[in-house]
Amino acid sequence: MIRKTFENEIQQVKDEVLLLxxxxxxxxxxxxxxxxxxxxxxxxxxxAEDKEINKKRFAIENQLMILIATxxxxxxxxxxxxxxxxxxxxxxxxxxxxxxxxxINLRMGEEPLLxxxxxxxxxxxxxxxxxxxxxxxxxxxxxxxxxxxxxEDDVVDALYNQIYRELxxxxxxxxxxxxxxxxxxxxxxxxxxxxxxxxxxxxxxMFIATGEFNEIKSSDDEFWKGQKK
Amino acid sequence: xxxxxxxxxxxxxxxxxxxxxxxAAVSEVTMKIEKQKIxxxxxxxxxxxxxxxxxxxxxxxxVPSSYVTGxxxxxxxxxxxxxxxPVEVRRKIGMVFQKPNPFPKSIYENISWGAKINxxxxxMDELVEQSLRSAALWDEVKDLLKKSAYELSGGQQQRLCxxxxxxxxxxxxxMDEPASALDPISTLRIEELMQELKKNYTIIIVTHxxxxxxxxxxxxxxxxxxxxxxxxxxxxxxxxTIFTRPKDKRTEDYVTGRFG
Numbered sequence: 001m002i003r004k005t006f007e008n009e010i011q012q013v014k015d016e017v018l019l020l021x022x023x024x025x026x027x028x029x030x031x032x033x034x035x036x037x038x039x040x041x042x043x044x045x046x047x048a049e050d051k052e053i054n055k056k057r058f059a060i061e062n063q064l065m066i067l068i069a070t071x072x073x074x075x076x077x078x079x080x081x082x083x084x085x086x087x088x089x090x091x092x093x094x095x096x097x098x099x100x101x102x103x104i105n106l107r108m109g110e111e112p113l114l115x116x117x118x119x120x121x122x123x124x125x126x127x128x129x130x131x132x133x134x135x136x137x138x139x140x141x142x143x144x145x146x147x148x149x150x151x152e153d154d155v156v157d158a159l160y161n162q163i164y165r166e167l168x169x170x171x172x173x174x175x176x177x178x179x180x181x182x183x184x185x186x187x188x189x190x191x192x193x194x195x196x197x198x199x200x201x202x203x204x205x206m207f208i209a210t211g212e213f214n215e216i217k218s219s220d221d222e223f224w225k226g227q228k229k
Numbered sequence: 230x231x232x233x234x235x236x237x238x239x240x241x242x243x244x245x246x247x248x249x250x251x252x253a254a255v256s257e258v259t260m261k262i263e264k265q266k267i268x269x270x271x272x273x274x275x276x277x278x279x280x281x282x283x284x285x286x287x288x289x290x291x292v293p294s295s296y297v298t299g300x301x302x303x304x305x306x307x308x309x310x311x312x313x314x315p316v317e318v319r320r321k322i323g324m325v326f327q328k329p330n331p332f333p334k335s336i337y338e339n340i341s342w343g344a345k346i347n348x349x350x351x352x353m354d355e356l357v358e359q360s361l362r363s364a365a366l367w368d369e370v371k372d373l374l375k376k377s378a379y380e381l382s383g384g385q386q387q388r389l390c391x392x393x394x395x396x397x398x399x400x401x402x403x404m405d406e407p408a409s410a411l412d413p414i415s416t417l418r419i420e421e422l423m424q425e426l427k428k429n430y431t432i433i434i435v436t437h438x439x440x441x442x443x444x445x446x447x448x449x450x451x452x453x454x455x456x457x458x459x460x461x462x463x464x465x466x467x468x469x470t471i472f473t474r475p476k477d478k479r480t481e482d483y484v485t486g487r488f489g
Contacts, residue, residue, distance in 0.1 A: 211474025
């Protein structure tokens, strides 16, 4: 096989993207776990670790630019490297959502949770599970999986809507809960966005494999449609 | 950008086969070359790229055993028709070679000579200046017109050869690896020049350098030999498509450097 060196370098980049993905998965799960336990030390650790996620993203970006500059990738190679650029930025933003949840945990201070967290950890579980499988689909260029995973975003959206309505009833019953309800709403919103970004990764995977851009769907629109009278 | 205009074609081939004796070096090429565009022909060594290019202006006629079947049509006229004068074909379809091959004459005469032979009756000084300007060489040589072409650098010599081709006012310019003997800066200068030239001429270029094809051309034809070692065009599409999402696996392997 000619271009063995290049092949190896591409493989290294893919491994790094996977590693970044697992850092992000871990951060999302940990952010919700520490919130559930109101573990302040844990939240601080997540915020510190987000710096590592950002660093990793820039390291991969640099690696990608070097490959593009030195190897002049074409066709499939080009689509792969260009898409990696996109995917690592999606992952970094997902890391920011985890950091955002950890920040909310800190901001809540001594205030107890408005309610025990049940649906929020479910959202985190489903979102990270989707992310995990989306990254395998990316590595294996599994078009079928990349098409199927975004459909699951509906479940996450449904949970988000449910949490939204539930928190609204808290606020209506007792307006003093506004701030605590708002914190949880932000947490849920962050998790809802995680699933949206998984969809973007799946779109990239399909592009790498087929060379065609296809927007799968925008669940942002779905949500706002749900809010209309 | 939407382009609703139907493209005009400068030249087209229909079921073109090019033989050397009984061996078909190129088989079954049917393609239309768009006017005032740059079409690149790429493919591994020995796939028939240069043979196909030389067929366009009947340069293969100089190889005794060579002949073609099928047609090459320019404005509906078969260039291999009985009534066609190959010299006239080469006037309409000029060629620039891999190694700059100026005549051992002055810069001025390199331009004027071909025009004189072709019966040019206009203002020769003007033609020389205009041709050198079109080849982006005028500013560098305007005070050296009487000097030998051999005193120029390789890149300048190649642009002189392009100027010489333009002076005959062809419709199509064939380029066979025009920059492969040049340094990177001279190469980029030739590539830049090609973008200027395509405003007035149709260019067909053969190149081993895929990045060059990707940089300069509008269309790319990918050639490859078949089981009988005969070359053919396996994929012909917009250059952007060939280099980002080729349809044929062999094109993909070639442009990503995994051929072989």
